[in-house]
């Protein structure tokens with residue numbers, strides 16, 4: 001498919017805006033929609049591409065080009081970061097992380113919004129409470145059309161991974177749940193059916209028909225059926241419909257306060273036609289637009305980086321970084337006893353949405369015996385199973401050598417009395433597909449210690465000082481629960497391979513860097529996202545979290561941004577009314 005060049009989805013006022021939003025993830029999309037809905041002239045600048053249904057890469061050829069590194073001619077959606085002690089994955093594209101996320105929309109636990117002091121061995125201070133966010137959570141859930149996995153309906157009730165996860169959790173005396181997912185399983189008022197055309201009240205910005213979830217486990221590599229309710233199908237489609245000016249492939253490089261008031265933003269336009277050719281981003285021509293208010297929503301890394309490069313005098317900038325306690329491990333080849341024999345338990349990780357079930361482990365603030373966390377099942381695309389099958393083939397070949405030999409003899413014609421129907425032999429040759437059918441990745445996430453620091457390296461690149469050392473007790477607790485879980489499944493427990501490189505973790509949930517705080521020593525923004533000492537400048541995304549959310553964070557990011565939007569709209573409308581009345585009095 002052809003991917004549009006630097007696209008203006010909907011043109012607006014090309015000169016001055018009421019607000020510019022940088023980045024279209026959970027923070028930026030909510031902001032863009034809410035501000036436009038309130039009648040403000042909004043321009044959204046997103047560095048990545050638009051991804052309509054069917055455009056997400058699947059072949060090795062396309063995957064090889066699916067990374068984000070424009071200076072090296074790569075304009076894809078995977079933005080992979082590798083720091084000294086950890087790695088991180090975020091996304092580039094219209095809709096930000098929602099394009100590749102696992103759709104889980106959990107709220108932060110009310111008791112986890114504690115207001116103690118991190119410096120004194122307690123927890124980070126949260127300037128907002130669950131109560132403050134309640135109406136915003138409700139609104140975000142409605143917009144994202146979050147719904148439970150229909151586990152009581154066929155064929156969803158036969159999702160082997162979900163069944164095995166829930167069964168094992170119950171066996172251990174834990175209470176599994178099915179968290180709400182931002183996925184469409186059914187048309188309104190109808191029973192869920194995979195692969196049905198979704199009836200939408202308004203056309204989406206791609207102008208394509210979506211389908212109800214087809215259970216193909218590809219949520220983390222982009223849903224080619226449009227079943228995920230990613231931000232392009234809700235907040236951003238609504239913002240476009242209302243006339244927001246959304247510019248993709250536009251990467252913000254600098255911003256500054258204008259002498260005449262407001263903010264000026266300079267950005268470059270990327271040209272994917274240059275795919276595969278090096279293009280120094282800094283050599284691209286800069287375009288400038290201006291606005292009364294500037295909202296930076298470029299994600300934890302993007303927003304902190306932009307502020308580090310463009311704003312002075314913020315002592316807490318870069319602080320409170322954490323990976324939301326992410327830990328990935330594997331339960332491999334689970335077994336159960338049937339008729340006195342150990343038999344494999346089917347997991348079939350490629351069937352069903354990537355995450356379907358979870359168990360919550362209490363924090364010490366709720367009476368638990370450590371920092372709280374969630375344990376979740378993880379699925380993956382079917383091609384990963386084929387890769388495992390291929391990796392297993394030398395072993396399988398040896399195990400099933402007599403069948404292989406018979407097949408070869410048949411194929412080359414040595415077998416006199418030929419068995420002409422060879423389906424059973426071919427099936428046996430696949431060897432039961434034990435490994436590929438029996439891998440259950442486990443995800444843990446929770447309340448690690450947010451004491452990382454994001455900063456600029458000597459070369460001016462983003463760098464991070466963060467190890468899991470201060471969260472040792474937390475990670476040990478999560479890991480031992482996962483070991484118990486694997487044991488109860490009769491499975492082998494395996495750490496994620498990167499763990500063996502000095503207990504390295506990989507996070508999909510980087511948070512912090514521009515934390516909310518009570519003052520500029522504690523935070524970069526106040527409880528409404530306003531940057532201390534920089535009138536009209538806001539940050540609204542995962543960067544403002546003062547610590548880990550604990551649960552998967554996107555719904556909390558959306559809710560916090562929705563709260564910021566309320567205040568920004570009030571301030572903008574008040575300024576507009578004042579400007580109107582002073583013009584009227586001059587007249």
Ligand SMILES: Cc1cc2nc3c(=O)[nH]c(=O)nc-3n(C[C@H](O)[C@H](O)[C@H](O)COP(=O)(O)OP(=O)(O)OC[C@H]3O[C@@H](n4cnc5c(N)ncnc54)[C@H](O)[C@@H]3O)c2cc1C
Nearest residue numbers: 023025026027047096097102104252299302541542552554
């Ligand atoms: C594999 C995976 C699975 C996940 N699953 C879940 C899940 O199930 N539930 C959950 O809650 N969370 C999940 N997450 C995390 C979730 O995606 C993030 O927490 C969320 O997207 C963060 O939102 P954000 O607004 O902070 O930033 P992002 O979503 O990262 O958006 C930032 C946007 O800014 C753009 N940008 C950056 N710099 C610039 C610039 N200079 N100029 C213009 N644009 C710029 C980026 O391209 C991006 O689109 C997952 C993440 C991954 C990687």
Ligand code: SF4
Nearest residue numbers: 213214216217219223
């Ligand atoms: S399981 Fe498949 S069809 Fe369903 S949301 Fe995920 S990628 Fe889309």
